Amino acid sequence: MDQDYIKQRLIEKFGEAVTGFESPYGMLTFEAPKEMNLKVLQFLYDDEHLKFRFLTDLCAVHYPDNKGRELAIVYLLHNLVDNVRIRFKVFSPINEAGAPYTADIYTATKLFEAANWLERETFDFFGINFVGHPNLKRIMNVEEMDYYPMLKQYPLEDQSRVDKDDEMFGRGGSVI
């Protein structure tokens, strides 16, 4: 099963909706509108030739300069029978600051149990609301946290700052 075949099947089924076909480092990558994420995943899962039935990974990427397409949700799927991997992306605009969620995407938990915690993790770090998720709450960070730390507007601490009292961290200060 080569990449042209997968591409052709997808275009047959979804027409203009699936776009952006490329294969960086040999992995077929494409995107679809965010409302169609479940339809595409279901088709890839059910189709008797494609059989992408293993969800390897799910994560999000934040592109603040990409107006109208700030958030990408990346699904990495694997057909274990023919050993083919594909990467499927949906892009979403980001909600204005202060909104409880940054974006709304349908959950893939009904299709893949593996998506459960992966989506919780993505929610935790990027604030994406997975509509229909059975238990969408923070997984790595504390529940009281009121921001989504992997968004690019939260930079890491500047390593060269000098206003911090290093003695509290066992560095610097006088040695007795």
Added chain:
Amino acid sequence: MSELQHIKDPHIVLPDGSIEKTTTTLNLGPTHPATHGVFQNILEVDGERIVSSEQTVGYIHRAFEKIAERRPLYQITPLTDRLNYCSSPINNMGWHMTVEKLLGITLPKRVDYLRIIIMELARISDHLICNSIVGVDSGAFTGFLYVMQYRELIYEIYEEVCGSRLTTNIGRIGGFERNFNDIAFAKLEKFLAEYPAVLKEFENLFNRNRIFMERLIGAGPIGADRALNYGFTGPNLRAAGVDYDVRVQTPYSSYEDFEFEVPVGSTGDCYDRFLVRNQEMWQSLRIIEQAYAKVKEFKGKDAEVYHADVPEYYLPKKEDVYTKMEALIWHFKIVMGETEIPKGEVYHSVEGGNGELGFYLISDGGRTPYRLHFRRPCFIYYQAYSELTSGGMLSDAVITMSSLNLIAGEMDA
């Protein structure tokens, strides 16, 4: 129950329904000696039988993905050490290979083989810990103490190669930091000579042990379809009967040059997981033997090769830095993290101790990754823990946890 309802003390405020409830809520963890790490399981138990459970993870979350966005590539290797710290060399190599894939570096065969030796040693030490801990949790301490000296020997080999033992930071982008010395090879030979007998004895101690079998068979089982749906990989998936192994399906680091088998189980319970891991140790030994034989075939100048020629990313020798202008420039650029990474998007996975360990790296052409995501097998398959243990006994839940080889460091990244 009816007597309790007469308590009218205003200072005692019980949650609604807690008196009528017939099950007990039990906290297993966050720090419980039987969990071997920081895991919290909130169990609903009816007597000793688990009705349902909920897991809390993230106690040792260290934000590696965020930190990695500010680090040059070579500084990310120590972060990967701290994922599955029972087999950190595999994580290190996986990271190096991801970067090499992004940069399009091909390695000399000898480096590939040396890497395979180290990775398979790491797999042995990982499985060794897991299996002997399964023994400890079922009351057999002997195996654990007995095999520890061979894990120590493996750690001594790491020490000869890279200088450290647990969090190894072994190898560099493009190869190894130095060639293997004679002591390393001597220790490897000692390991290859002595370990088979020890592993055999370890198996004699457990495999057909009546008590051990009765404790493990049927504990925490999972079928192949559920395991796949849950995203299981590695020994836990193979114990359920699916022969998926990244080393075979998508060979990396010249694994295609070696002959080995992929052991599979059938029931996916603790006993099958134990057997699969044991069998994988034999296969790892086979691979190491073949790889060592291949390494020995390199003679003269070829036997001096331990890295690829990539001056932009591979730190030059210290004596060259002091005497040669070019080496000095590269040294400075690498150490200060001033090398630009080519733009690209790459996913690379290796067969880690627990399954498919993947690195999803996006570079926008800057000096640090734009986004780095770790596919941590532990994190993904721990979701199934609730399903594996519900309906079983409390003591089975403890064994299931150790036989899944859950490593908190990998789970929480």
